[in-house]
Amino acid sequence: xxxFAHTPQPPYYxxxxxxxxxxxDHGYERMAEHMVSLASQQPGFLGVESVRDADGxxxxxxxxxxxxxxRSWKAxxxxxxxxxxxxxxxxxxxxxxxxxxxxEYSLQEV
Amino acid sequence: xxxFAHTPQPPYYxxxxxxxxxxxDHGYERMAEHMVSLASQQPGFLGVESVRDADGxxxxxxxxxxxxxxRSWKAxxxxxxxxxxxxxxxxxxxxxxxxxxxxEYSLQEV
Numbered sequence: 001x002x003x004f005a006h007t008p009q010p011p012y013y014x015x016x017x018x019x020x021x022x023x024x025d026h027g028y029e030r031m032a033e034h035m036v037s038l039a040s041q042q043p044g045f046l047g048v049e050s051v052r053d054a055d056g057x058x059x060x061x062x063x064x065x066x067x068x069x070x071r072s073w074k075a076x077x078x079x080x081x082x083x084x085x086x087x088x089x090x091x092x093x094x095x096x097x098x099x100x101x102x103x104e105y106s107l108q109e110v
Numbered sequence: 111x112x113x114f115a116h117t118p119q120p121p122y123y124x125x126x127x128x129x130x131x132x133x134x135d136h137g138y139e140r141m142a143e144h145m146v147s148l149a150s151q152q153p154g155f156l157g158v159e160s161v162r163d164a165d166g167x168x169x170x171x172x173x174x175x176x177x178x179x180x181r182s183w184k185a186x187x188x189x190x191x192x193x194x195x196x197x198x199x200x201x202x203x204x205x206x207x208x209x210x211x212x213x214e215y216s217l218q219e220v
Contacts, residue, residue, distance in 0.1 A: 016171060061126060061169065104208070
C-alpha cells in the first residue's frame with residue numbers, strides 16, 4: 001500500500017514523474033520495484049510517493065536532499081537502462097519536473 | 111480520465127497535495143470536481159494532475175504562475191470551506207508541499 005514520504009524541513013528537492021503506462025507489463029512491475037529499492041540506497045534520497053489509477057495514469061514523486069543527488073541518480077547505470085526501457089516500452093508518455101520544495105505542512109505528522 | 115498538465119517553460123510553482131481518503135464519500139466527489147473547476151478559473155492557474163488508487167491514496171498536483179496565485183487560491187472562501195471539510199471529514203491524513211518547478215522535460219510534447 002502507498003504511503004507518505006517522511007521528508008525533513010524544507011528546503012529539499014522533488015522529482016515529479018507523471019506518466020501514462022502503455023498496455024502490457026514487459027517487465028515493468030519487477031523493474032519498478034527494483035528502481036525504488038535502488039533509489040532508496042542512493043546518497044541524498046529522502047523518500048518517494050507513488051500512485052497509479054486503473055487507467056495506468058500514475059504519478060511518482062521522489063524527494064532528494066540536493067540537485068546533485070538527483071543528477072547522480074539520473075546517471076546511475078541501472079537507472080539509465082530503466083529510463084531507456086521506459087522510453088521504448090513502458091510509457092506512452094511522461095513528463096518529469098524538477099522542483100525545489102520550499103514549504104511543507106501536514107494534517108498530522110506522519 | 112486523468113491527463114497531463116500543459117505547463118509552460120519553468121520557472122513556475124507546484125502544490126503537491128498527497129492524501130489518504132477516509133472511508134465514505136461525505137460529499138467529497140462532488141466538492142472535489144467543483145474545486146478543480148473553481149481552481150482553474152483563478153488567476154495564475156496553469157493546470158492540475160490528479161491520481162488516486164483503489165486504496166484511497168491520492169496525489170493532486172496543481173501548477174501556478176506564482177506564490178501569490180497559490181496564496182490567493184488558499185484564501186478563496188469556497189476553498190477555505192473545502193479545506194475545513196477536508197480536515198474534519200474527507201482525509202485521514204494529508205501533506206501539502208509548495209515547490210518551485212525549475213526544469214521540465216517530456217517523452218513527447220503533450
